[in-house]
Amino acid sequence: MSNVAIFEQRAADTIAAESPLHYSLHRHAVSAQGADPKEGSAVAMDERAFLGHLIVRGTAGVLRAAIKQVVGIALPETACGLNVEGGKSIQWLSPDEWLVILPPGEEFATENALRQALGDNAYAVVNVSGGQTVLTLSGPSAHEVLMKSTPCDVHPHAFPVGRGVSTVFAKTTVLLRRPDAKHWELVIRRSFADYLYRWLLDAGEEYGITTKHTENKDNNNE
Amino acid sequence: MFYIHCPYCAEQRSEEEFHCMGQAHIQRPENPEAASDREWGEYLFFRDNPRGLHQEMWVHAAGCRKFFNVARNTVSYEIFETYRMGEQTSVTAGTTAHGREGQVEQVHKVRRVRA
Numbered sequence: 277m278s279n280v281a282i283f284e285q286r287a288a289d290t291i292a293a294e295s296p297l298h299y300s301l302h303r304h305a306v307s308a309q310g311a312d313p314k315e316g317s318a319v320a321m322d323e324r325a326f327l328g329h330l331i332v333r334g335t336a337g338v339l340r341a342a343i344k345q346v347v348g349i350a351l352p353e354t355a356c357g358l359n360v361e362g363g364k365s366i367q368w369l370s371p372d373e374w375l376v377i378l379p380p381g382e383e384f385a386t387e388n389a390l391r392q393a394l395g396d397n398a399y400a401v402v403n404v405s406g407g408q409t410v411l412t413l414s415g416p417s418a419h420e421v422l423m424k425s426t427p428c429d430v431h432p433h434a435f436p437v438g439r440g441v442s443t444v445f446a447k448t449t450v451l452l453r454r455p456d457a458k459h460w461e462l463v464i465r466r467s468f469a470d471y472l473y474r475w476l477l478d479a480g481e482e483y484g485i486t487t488k489h490t491e492n493k494d495n496n497n498e
Numbered sequence: 499m500f501y502i503h504c505p506y507c508a509e510q511r512s513e514e515e516f517h518c519m520g521q522a523h524i525q526r527p528e529n530p531e532a533a534s535d536r537e538w539g540e541y542l543f544f545r546d547n548p549r550g551l552h553q554e555m556w557v558h559a560a561g562c563r564k565f566f567n568v569a570r571n572t573v574s575y576e577i578f579e580t581y582r583m584g585e586q587t588s589v590t591a592g593t594t595a596h597g598r599e600g601q602v603e604q605v606h607k608v609r610r611v612r613a
């Protein structure tokens with residue numbers, strides 16, 4: 277096991293936690309009741325807060341077996357790949373970099389297990405859970421909201437389920453992913469969270485965008 | 499807006515995601531202590547500014563964040579080829595010299611190689 281200082285970053289459950297979108301959701305939430313009663317809502321936005329995010333770096337040869345053993349999902353080795361299984365996901369970010377997203381609270385144990393499994397190899401695991409959060413967009417007009425925001429081609433032919441890219445989005449950078457046919461996921465930075473949230477509210481207004489406000493810290497909206 | 503083929507993401511991506519990082523294939527003097535002021539100065543500060551074929555480093559800043567090389571025409575902005583760090587270009591002044599048709603051929607050849 278490598279000689280680095282790691283610690284449990286997640287506060288105890290007794291301490292109130294606030295996601296990067298805490299105030300955005302409080303002040304600017306748009307409930308389904310607010311949508312046009314005739315048109316309804318064609319896009320819904322939701323936050324998947326407090327998930328565990330780990331950046332794992334190293335060559336595929338070094339990481340392949342350890343990731344499979346510890347996380348239980350195959351490492352996506354082709355460019356822009358995204359593997360999703362049982363509430364966990366691994367996204368290809370670069371030829372030597374992947375993002376692992378885990379259910380809330382699993383990141384510390386997973387980091388430890390990965391370090392154990394990787395031993396003396398050259399690699400890096402960094403817990404970035406506090407630095408970013410996940411927004412989901414769903415509904416028939418979700419891709420139209422994306423088309424207004426990113427140069428990335430989001431047509432279903434160009435962006436199939438199981439694809440994830442890092443791209444320009446409303447002048448910031450996001451990780452845009454399609455974990456399943458119904459949802460788009462945006463992994464966004466904490467410092468841009470409120471800005472992007474408001475951008476999406478504005479871009480989604482014509483489609484009657486609605487937001488969910490999930491107070492529950494353990495609710496990962498599965 | 500145009501598209502650039504990232505050799506690491508292995509696909510065409512919007513130019514907005516990239517930044518140009520200057521001339522490619524600049525060699526650091528092997529033994530800096532022994533380099534003359536002129537050699538060292540040229541390594542640090544002097545860059546080519548050709549009209550026509552030029553090799554540059556670009557970085558996929560909003561994507562995979564890898565540096566790679568681009569061979570492009572500084573007059574028409576046409577990109578002949580993109581290739582990874584450590585690789586050499588297959589495009590020379592000769593291959594781009596027979597006008598528009600030669601260039602199109604070259605681009606097709608590159609696409610086949612990358613596909």
Ligand SMILES: [Zn+2]
Nearest residue numbers: 504507558562
């Ligand atoms: Zn790339």
